[in-house]
Amino acid sequence: MQKSRESGFLFCNMCSTMLVLKSSKNAECPLCKTTRNAQEIIGKDISYVVSDEDIRRELGISLFGEKTQEDTELPKIKKACEKCQHPELVYTTRQTRSADEGQTTYYTCPNCGHRFTEG
Structure with a gap:
């Protein structure tokens, strides 16, 4: 698979909204209805970084097993x-x-x- 050298290949060139593949031929912007040839998008790798802190925050896990104030019975x-x-x-x-x-x-x-x- 080919990697995109263009960072915004999944986003509309007009309004920067994420494109939606409406068919195998066209991707469309749901906001401004601009279309783009799907061949520019299909087959490209998409990668992103998620930090361990992002995962802990999403799952509600605190660092080093610390209890949050809500988890503990206060004196x-x-x-x-x-x-x-x-x-x-x-x-x-x-x-x-x-x-x-x-x-x-x-x-x-x-x-x-x-x-x-x-x-």
Whole structure:
């Protein structure tokens, strides 16, 4: 099979929309209806690159088996929400400053969704 040296051989020369083979003789642009001789397209190899990150993202797989926040059960604390007074909050902690300072705690109310930080 012959490889195309022209990068856009499957795309319309007028509007850059992907061509559709309507018959064994013609390829047609579904947007502007421009036609192209199918012999220019038939028999050419098509190749593209898909990265491992693209595959992981499409399949919902995280790198190194890390769990996403949705996959893990967040820890809970008996502390009232500032907004709705719900008696229990979920929280996460992050080191947002230098290592010799404390972590920042992020609270989320499971009842109303209110978020606030402490630390």
